[in-house]
Amino acid sequence: TYVVTENCIGCKYTDCVEVCPVDCFYEGENTLVIHPDECIDCGVCEPECPADAIRPDTEPGMDQWVEFNRKYSEMWPVIVTKKDPLPEAADRDGEEGKMEKYFS
Numbered sequence: 001t002y003v004v005t006e007n008c009i010g011c012k013y014t015d016c017v018e019v020c021p022v023d024c025f026y027e028g029e030n031t032l033v034i035h036p037d038e039c040i041d042c043g044v045c046e047p048e049c050p051a052d053a054i055r056p057d058t059e060p061g062m063d064q065w066v067e068f069n070r071k072y073s074e075m076w077p078v079i080v081t082k083k084d085p086l087p088e089a090a091d092r093d094g095e096e097g098k099m100e101k102y103f104s
């Protein structure tokens with residue numbers, strides 16, 4: 001599966017949702033997530049993210065992100081249409097510690 005990771009938080013560019021053939025992106029206030037059981041591993045969303053936030057779960061350290069994506073994809077509504085990024089997306093892009101800042 002592919003997962004959305006920390007750099008989406010506070011940016012939410014949403015380019016990713018337009019290309020997903022199975023519509024498995026879900027939207028929270030500050031970030032999106034992918035439903036790990038619905039993702040068919042096609043990989044087309046990865047290069048679409050301007051924040052480089054979408055990673056394959058085969059990369060090291062991805063277990064916590066699979067868990068995060070699974071948890072919230074079951075709580076949040078599906079998103080299939082691109083919308084404006086969050087207003088401070090450019091400032092938040094690359095910022096450290098966004099997970100702690102937004103999810104604790």
Ligand code: SF4
Pocket residue numbers: 002019020021022023024025034038039040041042043044045046
């Ligand atoms: Fe959707 Fe493919 Fe991205 Fe999985 S890898 S979230 S199926 S576009």
Ligand code: F3S
Pocket residue numbers: 004007008009011012013014015016017031032048049050051052053054
């Ligand atoms: Fe987030 Fe990148 Fe999609 S910032 S909303 S994963 S395009």
